[in-house]
Amino acid sequence: xxTLENVSKTYPGGVKAVDNVSLTVPSGEIFxxxxxxxxxxxxxxxxxxxxxxxxxxxxxxxGIDIAKNPLExxxxxxxxxxxxxxxxxxxxxxxxxxxxxxxxxPLDEQKGRISDLCRRFEMADxxxxxxxxxxxxxxxxxxxxxxxxxxPSVWILDEPxxxxxxxxxxxxxxxxxxxxESGRTLxxxxxxxxxxxxxxxxxxxxxxxxxxxxxxxxxxxxxxxKNASLESMxxxxxxxx
Amino acid sequence: MNNKTxxxxxxxxxxxxxxxxxxxxxxxxxxxxxxxxxSLPIMLYGYxxxxxxxxxxxxxxxxxxxxxxxxxxxxxxxxxxxxxxxVVSNFYFANDIENYLPMPVxxxxxxxxxxxxxxxxxxxxVGFSFLPMLVxxxxxxxxxxxxxxxxxxxxxxxxxLPLALASLLVMLIMRMVxxxxxRELLRIIGGSLAVFLALGFSFVMQRFNELTPEELGELLxxxxxxxxxxxxxxxxxxxxxxxxLLRYEIAAGLTNLLVFIxxxxxxxxxxxxxxxxxxxxxxxxxxxxxxxxxxxxxxxxGRLVKRRTAxxxxxxxxxxxxxRTPVYFINCVLPGFIWPVFFTxxxxxxxxxxxxxxxxxxxxxxxxxxxxxxxxxxxLALVAFLGGANGIAATAISREGQQLYxxxxxPVSYRKQLAAKLLSGVVIGYTSVILVLVVLTAVLKAPLxxxxxxxxxxxxxxxxxxxxxxxxxLINPKLEWDSEQKAVKQNVNVFFSIxxxxxxxxxxxxxxxxxxxxxxxxLVVLPALLLAGCAGFYYLLSTxxxxxxxxLEG
Numbered sequence: 001x002x003t004l005e006n007v008s009k010t011y012p013g014g015v016k017a018v019d020n021v022s023l024t025v026p027s028g029e030i031f032x033x034x035x036x037x038x039x040x041x042x043x044x045x046x047x048x049x050x051x052x053x054x055x056x057x058x059x060x061x062x063g064i065d066i067a068k069n070p071l072e073x074x075x076x077x078x079x080x081x082x083x084x085x086x087x088x089x090x091x092x093x094x095x096x097x098x099x100x101x102x103x104x105x106p107l108d109e110q111k112g113r114i115s116d117l118c119r120r121f122e123m124a125d126x127x128x129x130x131x132x133x134x135x136x137x138x139x140x141x142x143x144x145x146x147x148x149x150x151x152p153s154v155w156i157l158d159e160p161x162x163x164x165x166x167x168x169x170x171x172x173x174x175x176x177x178x179x180x181e182s183g184r185t186l187x188x189x190x191x192x193x194x195x196x197x198x199x200x201x202x203x204x205x206x207x208x209x210x211x212x213x214x215x216x217x218x219x220x221x222x223x224x225x226k227n228a229s230l231e232s233m234x235x236x237x238x239x240x241x
Numbered sequence: 242m243n244n245k246t247x248x249x250x251x252x253x254x255x256x257x258x259x260x261x262x263x264x265x266x267x268x269x270x271x272x273x274x275x276x277x278x279x280s281l282p283i284m285l286y287g288y289x290x291x292x293x294x295x296x297x298x299x300x301x302x303x304x305x306x307x308x309x310x311x312x313x314x315x316x317x318x319x320x321x322x323x324x325x326x327x328v329v330s331n332f333y334f335a336n337d338i339e340n341y342l343p344m345p346v347x348x349x350x351x352x353x354x355x356x357x358x359x360x361x362x363x364x365x366x367v368g369f370s371f372l373p374m375l376v377x378x379x380x381x382x383x384x385x386x387x388x389x390x391x392x393x394x395x396x397x398x399x400x401x402l403p404l405a406l407a408s409l410l411v412m413l414i415m416r417m418v419x420x421x422x423x424r425e426l427l428r429i430i431g432g433s434l435a436v437f438l439a440l441g442f443s444f445v446m447q448r449f450n451e452l453t454p455e456e457l458g459e460l461l462x463x464x465x466x467x468x469x470x471x472x473x474x475x476x477x478x479x480x481x482x483x484x485x486l487l488r489y490e491i492a493a494g495l496t497n498l499l500v501f502i503x504x505x506x507x508x509x510x511x512x513x514x515x516x517x518x519x520x521x522x523x524x525x526x527x528x529x530x531x532x533x534x535x536x537x538x539x540x541x542x543g544r545l546v547k548r549r550t551a552x553x554x555x556x557x558x559x560x561x562x563x564x565r566t567p568v569y570f571i572n573c574v575l576p577g578f579i580w581p582v583f584f585t586x587x588x589x590x591x592x593x594x595x596x597x598x599x600x601x602x603x604x605x606x607x608x609x610x611x612x613x614x615x616x617x618x619x620x621l622a623l624v625a626f627l628g629g630a631n632g633i634a635a636t637a638i639s640r641e642g643q644q645l646y647x648x649x650x651x652p653v654s655y656r657k658q659l660a661a662k663l664l665s666g667v668v669i670g671y672t673s674v675i676l677v678l679v680v681l682t683a684v685l686k687a688p689l690x691x692x693x694x695x696x697x698x699x700x701x702x703x704x705x706x707x708x709x710x711x712x713x714x715l716i717n718p719k720l721e722w723d724s725e726q727k728a729v730k731q732n733v734n735v736f737f738s739i740x741x742x743x744x745x746x747x748x749x750x751x752x753x754x755x756x757x758x759x760x761x762x763x764l765v766v767l768p769a770l771l772l773a774g775c776a777g778f779y780y781l782l783s784t785x786x787x788x789x790x791x792x793l794e795g
Contacts, residue, residue, distance in 0.1 A: 070652075079650050097549075101551055102651050115542045
């Protein structure tokens with residue numbers, strides 16, 4: 001479970017990226033974080049994962065305060081950033097070993113999981129190549145594999161579908177479903193309404209740093225017809241991509 | 242010069258983020274100014290003292306003009322050596338090249354713009370190496386303003402020939418490397434090869450530059466700065482620059498200056514012409530990364546999967562990045578190998594008497610109990626310098642660039658992450674120490690136990706200079722870059738780190754000589770001194786350093 005309480009963040013220069021946001025992401029459900037570009041999604045995710053510190057408010061991951069106990073909180077999380085261009089000089093297998101070491105994965109579990117993830121993502125024949133030589137989609141896949149190695153109870157993904165081919169996208173959606181069905185937490189951001197509608201159990205809509213709506217997809221549709229400003233924002237979302 | 246070259250130059254400079262001096266907090270300013278005001282005056286003082294010594298000695302035989310000629314040749318040499326590293330990094334391994342290749346621009350325009358960009362950085366180097374000497378000579382000679390005007394013109398055109406030479410050599414070597422089927426493997430080796438060959442070339446040229454005692458005698462007899470032109474064979478255009486400065490009062494001075502400027506422009510034009518033929522073929526496909534697609538069989542996972550502590554994993558990651566990224570390898574790792582190797586080679590192949598005598602003296606000092614303590618001081622000072630000059634710790638944070646955020650979400654304490662960065666500097670520094678040890682035992686015949694002492698004690702100067710470098714980079718990291726060479730080549734922290742290591746080196750040598758340390762005392766005093774420094778920096782890093790790292794927002 002993730003909880004945010006009255007969280008705000010203003011960037012130097014005065015842009016209020018996240019404005020007094022309170023949010024609870026329960027376990028057992030796929031939770032989508034929806035909003036147009038520049039709405040504050042990535043800033044909120046950066047604060048949850050410990051990359052940025054909020055100016056005010058409190059963030060807890062499985063009840064652990066990320067400001068007070070950062071290492072323990074970070075160990076709960078598996079985070080897939082929106083840009084998969086990282087660790088490019090490492091070989092696939094070296095990156096996976098690195099992540100396992102950092103997240104304290106026991107050796108025997110590590111072997112089993114790497115070989116299992118390799119099979120599912122069809123990455124076994126490129127593991128000994130440098131990540132630099134991977135395509136965008138393959139980079140995305142290897143990053144996701146590294147993040148899942150320690151079997152995180154909270155999985156956070158920033159715009160995960162971008163750049164994946166339909167097959168990998170389908171696979172990822174299945175894995176996300178699997179993750180919540182075992183009672184764990186999943187939080188992901190997207191600016192594509194279609195994606196949110198298809199896979200989310202519950203969504204939060206953010207624009208200009210403020211949460212406009214939280215609820216199920218059906219509740220959203222109902223809400224949409226009554227709220228003109230939300231509707232115009234949605235046109236923006238559906239126009240995209 | 243055509244318009245597109247200017248447009249490209251401006252774009253490259255604006256995109257470069259300058260030297261990375263963007264200080265936000267007041268304390269950063271205070272600390273950096275302190276370093277500048279403490280170590281710069283020390284260096285300048287030493288520089289003026291040495292210049293004065295040579296001026297006086299040379300003036301006694303009517304040859305003070307030689308000073309200018311030395312200054313110019315040393316500066317040109319420096320531009321050439323720095324130039325080789327700059328050219329390899331900027332012409333071939335900079336990520337921005339791929340942005341320019343699809344544009345409708347000629348190769349000579351890309352090369353011209355890259356050249357001008359490097360030239361700006363070379364002016365900083367020349368400003369340090371030649372400007373003080375130019376001014377000192379002027380003051381002592383009581384010259385008119387025209388001398389300074391000519392001096393300025395010389396300063397502006399001086400780096401062009403050596404930098405063009407460096408560019409040509411590197412371009413030809415990279416063209417050949419990129420020909421082969423094995424270019425992926427050869428890429429890092431090729432870059433290193435370019436550096437080695439170019440430096441080797443200058444070394445060989447230097448050897449042709451020696452005079453026999455008879456020739457020297459004749460020249461000395463003729464007096465009035467006759468020697469000044471003898472030092473200029475390696476960079477022939479320097480000859481006209483010397484003449485222009487020595488004879489600025491008469492028309493011949495102006496003629497010489499114009500010849501010097503004309504030749505420099507010609508050489509630059511020739512470089513552009515040749516770049517049309519060789520540059521693109523050398524640079525194309527430089528960022529390609531091949532893959533083998535070897536399937537891993539089930540049984541192989543056991544061998545491939547390893548388990549390490551978080552600290553070892555971070556350290557190994559740092560070192561892999563340094564060794565595998567061509568720009569980092571060539572600028573941070575390679576120099577540590579090059580200097581000890583060139584030192585050895587120049588002694589081994591030195592045929593003249595003075596080098597042999599020098600070698601015997603050094604060897605004697607390393608075996609004489611009266612001088613061993615001081616020798617240890619000098620060697621530890623050298624190690625401190627090598628450790629600070631590689632810039633590994635001084636760019637450890639900058640190298641993260643926009644990926645710094647990764648360090649913030651992984652569950653490893655900031656202290657541990659900083660320790661891994663620090664140790665990467667020490668580990669790579671030890672590769673130079675190993676080479677220094679080879680020189681000590683094989684060439685200078687130092688006793689083995691002495692080499693053992695050096696091996697163990699080197700840890701301290703390496704740690705101290707790395708700690709200093711890391712602190713500078715924490716205070717003033719250069720995180721906004723789009724091309725790796727900007728993180729290590731255009732980073733003022735490397736300069737601070739070198740200054741810092743020079744201060745440490747001077748301190749260690751000063752203590753060894755001031756107290757005339759015996760080996761036994763040196764073994765007590767020097768480690769104690771270095772340890773005290775390490776303890777101070779440990780405190781700074783674990784308090785101020787960790788909290789700064791925590792608050793960095795990449």
